[in-house]
Amino acid sequence: MRWIKKSIWRRRVVWALAAVFAVAGSGRSSGPIGAKAVAQATPRPVAAAAAPTAPGTRFVVVLDAAHGGDDPGGRLNGQSEEAFTLAMGVRLRSLLAARGIQVVTTRESDSTVDLVRRAEMANHANAQVCLSLHGTESGSGVHLYVSNLAPAQPARIAPWKTAQAAWVTRSLALAGTLNSALLQAGMTVTLGRTSLPGVDSMTCPAVAVELAPERAPGKKVTAELDDPGYQARAAEALAAALVEWRGEAPQP
């Protein structure tokens, strides 16, 4: 009889421990996504969309220098897109830091960072601005692209691939602020909507900024992408726009 009671008692202890681990596991899955979770199935919920930042809190900007490592991106007048975006990111980070803005970068060197990891870093930063920096030889001036997801109400749990939907309205407002600043700096700006895998998963006002050579009306290039003056003008205008954006209430 005693050994039967002992085995029942042991079984209860095992079940209790299993229940504790199960509760801990479910609690983790509803929180911000960890790096290990990212390596699993791709359509996953994200909880940060439901956490609008209160006014008066720290102002964080995420700079995502696109491509890098195994993904060099396009070829831009002899240099790779990955090198160009990194250079632009460093330039913009310096300008923002000088204005007292906290900056989080998704990469600091020529390293491979996948799109899921980039979005995860942006979401963990709880940023008020997420800029994805790109470069291209096509078109003219600066292209500002916002996710083309339909605007949605913030939910406690948002699908990973469409997490940006709750922030699209704010992203469009941010694109408007960037547009004004770039136009003031005398740059040509094209606004558009698109579907970008990394940006669509970000839970912050997010805009993809793509810099192209500046062209005269006859398509003649007046400023190349590797022109330091042109890069500086674009970076200054973006920094000025973000300073202006800081003055607005960062609500989704």
Add this chain to the structure above:
Amino acid sequence: MIPRYQTVLFVVLLVASAAMGVALWQLRERAHQRLLSSQDSTPTQAPEVAPAEPATIYVANDTDGSLLAQVQQLPLPKDPGARARAVLGKLLDLYAAPDAGHPVPGGANSIAQVFLMQAENLDGATGKGGSGGVSSPTQSPATTDPMQMGPELAIVNLTGAFAAGHPSGIETETLTVMSICGTLHATLPRVTEVRFLVDGQLRATLAGHADLTRTYLATEAMPTEGAR
């Protein structure tokens, strides 16, 4: 000494076998000709040239990021899939022209196939951002009542060479995708959703930016954005 009647018999048999051999050879030749004639692919009728009709094509321009509707007179086949391929071929021919406002190499040969299928049959495969597979293509128009057909999903199979040669950039890739979606919807209004394959396979992006894993709504391509 061989008897005479045996010699005569031998000669008669020899002549008979030679005659039978010749007859058999002729029969074989006739059968061969008959077989060849049944497999003959030489057209017996002149190909029917479809009359030119107006087709709306959404042409992209990199300079201002716009899509401009152009009406072209094109001989379009009756079959919807072939019709879709013909207009998209014209669109990509415009992009491959030397003075194109949206230069993309490749031309009409860059469209491998266009499949059309009923959108409602694809539950679970056409969700936004989904990467589900595709079911069988729609039945031919001869066996389907066009009046009863609902919204359709177009699957555009691009060649790998087109994707490899496409310029890299958010704007240029987005414009290519949007112009294909808009042109398909303008030609075949029942096409409400568009998916892309490259060499028959799902591909993450066109040339590093535009997402090709999702289903595009054809109406998204209407040029409401892109203002300077």
